Amino acid sequence: MRPKLVLFGDSITEESFGEGGWGASLAHLFARKADVILRGYSGYNTRWALKILDKTMNGIGGDSEEPAAVTVFFGANDASLPDQKSGFQHVPLDEYKENLRSIHAYFKKKWPSTTVIFIAPPPIDEEGRIKDLCGDDPSGQAERTNEAAGEFAKGCITVAKKLNIPVIDTWSRMQEIPDWRKSTLRDGLHFTPLGNKVLFEEVVKTLKDVGLSDEKLVTDQPYYYEVDYKDPSKNFGN
């Protein structure tokens, strides 16, 4: 039975198997070692995530088969400004933090041995958002700001530290990349291939810290050059 890695989150998770996507890169890295299970729900905030949590996780195999790890990557939608176009996705910061605690509690109860990893929301390029939503209309307003995203990222990190679980500070890490607004973000919010690569590397590092590295995970079945081709039963049994 291969270990499972579950990716639970919003659109940045749902589209993570697209070209250069961080989810596909994980599946590729662990191609013979672990199954990467995609549970991304575009546009969802933590309030809605909590409501689907049990339904969506029950489909992933029995309670006896605990995944090795699950990433929880919400906040980009919660941090939408309440009085703008995407206000219906907004969740107040305190509720966001409480929802993250509830999601963590759910996993600890359902799968006690599973490592829960929080991923904080990414930074926002407001100009990119305006262009995406309003085209060239200069009167347009961004429905998300980098400042609000930063507050939710800090909230996510605070909750993770308190729970003593790993957390990836996407918001800070991506702003270290040269020209991050355009180089890592495609529309001010979603990732370019470089943005995907940055997150992929952070997830790989975090998994390694909890013992889930390419080196430590067991390869499913012998490599072809290890097979005794004159007597393959030596490798495979009968």
Next chain:
Amino acid sequence: MRPKLVLFGDSITEESFGEGGWGASLAHLFARKADVILRGYSGYNTRWALKILDKTMNGIGGDSEEPAAVTVFFGANDASLPDQKSGFQHVPLDEYKENLRSIHAYFKKKWPSTTVIFIAPPPIDEEGRIKDLCGDDPSGQAERTNEAAGEFAKGCITVAKKLNIPVIDTWSRMQEIPDWRKSTLRDGLHFTPLGNKVLFEEVVKTLKDVGLSDEKLVTDQPYYYEVDYKDPSKNFGN
């Protein structure tokens, strides 16, 4: 419970979640609709595939949870020339066909409702193989030929027709692509992004023929713009 699509094959399956890979593209297309499970074993022929079949498929969920479909994509290694460098991977054509029948029989017994799809091996660019294995040594010999690959492809198609199951004729389809030797193959055998795209589109067509299309599969959870944000319990229950 989402439908499962299992990809069983050799290196062209194992690496199908790499950049532009046909497996990742399937996972992306079905991101909210189906789970794509990767079971690729680089270098394996059908003889070894048969030996690991039960072990590798048992890990995919109980017998009660039958995948919607499984692709069986072997033959590139079976078709290695017996008297060349990769001869240890060679399997005689008659045994190859018999092994394919046995793999099909295994699936029909284990998962009677699962659609088994055969994928015939791709064409070979001998010049690309020599370059990959021998560098610029002009005396080098290819360990695979397009002619041999074609015979195994025909064998695969014959078995599939007899079993009355869908089959993708990769060998013929890829040779219809302009400059196929270099445009679809990276080293005379493995796929470029274009080669991946060609196979991806064939798999999508084949899945559609058996009722597994993006349009027909059910989306897991409502789209975010369908959520009644003032009363999400209308969508999600309590």
